[in-house]
Amino acid sequence: MMQYFNFSAGPSTLFPEVIEQIKNDIGNWNNTHCSVFEYGHRTPEFTAFAKQMEQDLRDLLNIPDDYAVLFLHGGGRGGFDTVPLNMPQKHKKALYLISGHWSRESAKQAEKYIEVKNAAYVDDQFKRTKNDWTAESADCDYVYYCSNETIEGIETFDPPVISPNAYLVCDMSSDILSRPVDVSKFDVIYAGAQKNIGASGVAIYIVKKSLLGFAAPYCPEIFDWKINYENDSMYNTPATFSWYTCALTFQHLKKQFGNLANLEQVNINKANHFYNYLDQQDYYSNRVDPAVRSRMIVSFTTGNAELDTLFVQQAKQAGLLSLKGHRVYGGLRAAFYNAVSFEAVKALIAFMQDFAQKNPK
């Protein structure tokens, strides 16, 4: 039987064990005789399940007690507005560190609400410029960055150094749970689920509790962090299926890897294996400076648009799915999220070698 490997950048592959559980639960989740998405979110069964989901995430990320954990509507892009709508605004000014497409987009949205200082965190050579932004952030309410840019394949492993006057906000949509993170260094972490966690339809917010209660008067209530905290993120009906897939993934991560340090090692091995191959050949190229190469997602290209298209087609026939680059960037792209196995990375490399041999430039 042919094996299939899904490298989709999002919505993305889930662990086979999670998929198996989802299939088993259709029609009778948790002995309710209903599918989870046919069952009330305020039932004892679902609320207990949701509570355990939060606890599992807290365990995995070691989230301190003075942080709220919210599961909201709106996906990752919802956060582009939700963050400025909820952050305290003493200076009405924020520093956005631009490392690629998504941080640039989020800065653009924030400009609707506050003054935004854009600063290149990663330059046009795809190199990180600097890590200390203390001076630039002294008059800002917060500093915002995106730890992993999925379009360029750029990952920032260490949080920037900022002024003690400013809060630190991070969009971790595409590398959350891929490695341990010291949550106490951040004031807000948020992430859409559909890359490294579960089905799209939910975004996770980890917010220092002292930051609850500053929502702008025109903040839609379903995006108000305090209202959602006080209502266990059930102020409105959650996307229950999406929550459920997140919960299953958290359970699986705990069971399979124990902790994120173990999982990080697997992700390092996958990424190293791929970049080692990339560096020892010249058929495929990748622009990103090795210091900020993403472990989670790689953009690469043959340098020839027709060959790239052929690559995507033939890869699909060979069972290697969703390798087309993002529409704003083109080329090729492979996600190596948690649920993508080492075996999948090896299969991709084998295909790349074969394709290069058969299609000389």
Next chain:
Amino acid sequence: MMQYFNFSAGPSTLFPEVIEQIKNDIGNWNNTHCSVFEYGHRTPEFTAFAKQMEQDLRDLLNIPDDYAVLFLHGGGRGGFDTVPLNMPQKHKKALYLISGHWSRESAKQAEKYIEVKNAAYVDDQFKRTKNDWTAESADCDYVYYCSNETIEGIETFDPPVISPNAYLVCDMSSDILSRPVDVSKFDVIYAGAQKNIGASGVAIYIVKKSLLGFAAPYCPEIFDWKINYENDSMYNTPATFSWYTCALTFQHLKKQFGNLANLEQVNINKANHFYNYLDQQDYYSNRVDPAVRSRMIVSFTTGNAELDTLFVQQAKQAGLLSLKGHRVYGGLRAAFYNAVSFEAVKALIAFMQDFAQKNPK
């Protein structure tokens, strides 16, 4: 084998045929070798599927070409803010017709943005007050009502008569697709999916195209109707599993009932059967005036909180699920949405008769 019937008010039961399809598709949707929620929303397979979903909804509701159809994040409650954030505001004033809990809640949210005139559409005796609001709406940008109130079980079948100067907005979250509706009488119709359509995580907006482009400057972009229209509702990653369940339901409705007039007859039969029983006994009571009794959802009570609790417990043991009233109203509640069969209604009545006999008051 015991039969189970799910009367959940939302998230609610889906058609057995839809559940079967979902189960079959896990792991290999549409020959992609991925589950639908593991697959990119911008792929040819998913975009074609989404296009057909919109067409099926247009067919079912006979939506004229000058209306946009949007599938957004935020559920029904998201609409409480999305509507005032997007409606043209010449007078900065709107008339909200209050028929129960949800219209009251939506009026409260609209007050963050504009002046809101609240008018009792249904009085304290659960009777409709009047249908002609021409005078009261002459200085308003729009008139808003909720066609079905799920907590009280009140349904408004005819749209209110309003001033030609005002637009008409309707929250149809819990009775959309239960009967034919003349869309051209409305300017905006919106509905959360998780009652009469599919899994939670998506809200449907049917918006006259001339109303696109009036979003407030502080409207989150994922709620901006025009942006979403221009991007086929994929400006941000949709809750793809929720979309998929909606699409399967639309397909099923077309196949099973052909059109909404046929489906309406089934819903009338179900409701009549239940209310006929209710009217010929005095163990259970329901306050709603027969003229505005909901076909979709019934609130009733034994009049005794302990008996109501016992009823819910014993009904569950008998396979009749999710009959507890809403937390703000108490008592008992049964949804008779499209996917709830006549058989389920009969089973509920049989249980009610048995319970009344065994538990004299």
